[in-house]
Amino acid sequence: MNGQLILREWKEKFEIPLFALAFLLIFVVAALALAEQGDVLDILTGSILLVFLPMTAVLLGASAFIVEFKDGAWAYLFSRPVKKAVIWFSKFAALLMLLAGTLFVYYLVLSRVPGVRERIVEFRIPLVSGETFSLWGVCLTLSLSLFVIAFSLSCFSDKQIQDIFLSILVFAGFGLAFASVMKEILYWNPDFTFLIPVMWALVAISVGASSLVAFGRTDFSQPGAKIVGFLKSIVLFLAMSAVVVWAAIGIGARFRRITHIGLETSGRNAYIYLSRGLYRFDSERDSLKRLDGAPWLGWGGDISAGGGKVVWSHYSLVKKNGVRDEAQELWIIDEDGRNKRSIFRSSEVPIGPLSGHYLFNYCLSRDGRRIVFLSQPPGGQDSRILWSLNSDGSGLKNYNIGIPNLGSMYCLGWTADNKHVILNVWEKPPKDKSPQRRWLCKYSLESDAWQEFGENAWMSYLFGLSPKGDKFGAGFPLPAAQLPPPQGPSSPYGGRPELLSVYDLETLARTDIIQSSSFTIARWDPSGAKIAYLSNGGTRLGIYSIAEGKILSETALGPALKYFVDKSLTWAADGQKVALSDLEGSRYILRIFSENLKQDKIYPIPRGETLKTCPDVYGLGRKVLVLDFQSDRLWVFDPAKEKWRKLF
């Protein structure tokens, strides 16, 4: 940069910021006079920040080369021993400093004027994505973008007014382009709001760089050649910017804020479904593999694993015959990451049986051949429809479940024969305020026949289907007369089950296995032969053998929190040990017990002292996954090596 050129530019263009500062004086006087008239002051403040200052910026930018054109001084200037790039940068820096100075003075003054100051702080400009931008942030973005565009274009136009209008048009054009990128490609996903300033910065850099290249390279005596040179450059720079944005979307997806972790285990693998993609964690190899990188994963989706396959869904947008259709897509992939394919797509437009339905609760059959899922029809509130689909995408079928007074339902999984699913059913709430009836249902996908069992069963999610799908565990309350005094908190899903029972899913025969006080969780071991449970509000840990029909061992764990469940339970070391997340003092720890419930060791959970809720634990082969769903972190612990590894 050249100091003399900067100084000359300041001397030449100082009237513009001077005019802006004079206007500021008038505004301050007006603001003080209109302090009582809130609406007027709102409009005035908004106009200053969103219209006047950006217009000052565009005026400054458009004035850059106007004297050179008007006085014909470009030939003089270019024949001086200064590189054209230095001329360009010197002018740019000089005018940018004038603009920055003006904005700074406005900031200093407006942040001290009573009434205006509060309005600027309080008023935020909302985006469709729900994010908001401060007035100063928008003012800066508008001003700087318009300044750069106007400055860059001023090299090519000898008419300032033409440059001003063209700059506003270009700005509006890019603004529309960004809005459509955000809407059509990014669905106004809040995680990608950061791209808006990035895109503006890239446009500013592209326009500026194109202007600089054309300024330095092309023949200034030829208006046509200048414009062609500029257009050639800007096409190149915008293409490069598009690649950068595209890469930012792809790379950004890998580092996106994780707002939810979906986890499903199958064998020794865990399938993790989150906004960064679909991953498989192989506990044997201790490897994490990204199976799918669609940036929209975790957004309106669900996951299920089984039978060597993983199924998941996410939203996507398709435009067909000019019709914009935003709908859920169902995808399937083999456990090894091969054969990824979309097998089904619902639709917003009325072209199929699932148009406008929200799909959820996917369950892969144990052989991986069939998927059942539920849909909620448009405006259906609590109504649910059960569907099934072959894993190759064929054979979509819906089930007209003849359950009377059916309110809502949830699919808990497949039975061992791959012919039935177990549903958790809620009847419609009674009008007389009596308790809503809730029960379990074994539903045949072949005959549509259904069998009711397990009325008022609790812990369907914390006990539920055995690994082989031949049994179902649930908790039940004892009649009031048999109730011991309650201890500890209730089960996370409500209720204080005092009796654990197991159903044979072939015959639906129920066997009551353990009676105690306030069971909070029960877990099948990987073979389905044993059950680990927490009773007495989470103060006692026990192991029950199905084959022997007795409690193998039981131990006291110490006190539990009164109102929160502070323990999570799983089988570890391939079913040889039991792992427990527990609160010790003010930090969460991982406790591992041998089968006779002798405690092996205590391991502090990373950042365990910061957790406010108990992390979930999942036994996976010889390792244990610890999911802190409060802050969406997933750890894997290897008890053999006593080593933690953060997966997400």
Added chain:
Amino acid sequence: MSELLKVRGLGKSFGRKRVLEDVSFALEPGRVYGFLGRNGEGKTTLARILLGVIPADRGEVVFKGEPIRFKAAAYKREIGYIPEDSFFYGWMKVREFLRFNGSFYPKWDADRVRVLCSNLGLDPKARIRTLSRGEKLKLGLVAAVGAAPDLLILDDPTSGLDVPTRHDFLRGVIRDLADRGTAVLFATHMVHELERVADHLLILQGGRIILDRRFDEVKASARRVRLWFDGGAPEWPRIEGTLFVESEAGRIEAVVYPWNGAVEDGIKGLAPTRMEVETLSLEEIFVGFVGSGPARPVARS
């Protein structure tokens, strides 16, 4: 003498219009080069290419032995330029402009600039926009000379000057600069003015340099011949160096360059009844070269 600037095969087109076809010449230090050509022949274009203001399409410019790239700037410290119309920043004062201009040149001679301003009657406090065209030209001249350039390019700047100033400018400034070792490329339409200062003559026509000779050689070798015949005039023979021929009943007038014994013998062979041979002014020589007809082959010294 070593060459200060060498131009080889320079070409420039604007769209489909070829302005410079194949321009080649060389400039030596301490010499004033009269640069002539009709309007639109590309003198300003050539000057702007030499100054790096616009790029050439082809060819090469070598300054002090170094090829000049379009984007280079350092070499311009050694080149002064006075354009046809002096476009400066109107809002600046004379003193301010000269300070601004001087900041670009390490060899800026502030004392000389002060003296020149005084001699040329330029008010340092005057705003440029209030100056007359002639005063602006003087300012351009001071700005160019103040840089103590090794090469000064003048693109027909003197047309706006009054006669005494022009006289001072040509004799006092240009000649003085040349005597100090500056090469001056002086493009002008006021051909007669060159006679006072030019050492060398370059004529540009049809995108090429058609004459590149020492000025005194040109003056000495160009002749106008008038021939009278009894009866009708014969056909003008193929005499090399014929620039212009006009024939009417019993009379032929021709301009020939270069004039030598062979040419004279050839003309005498026409057996005119009367023959007059006279030397030409520079203006007449220029008209002889560019007045009509196609571009002629380049004559080089």
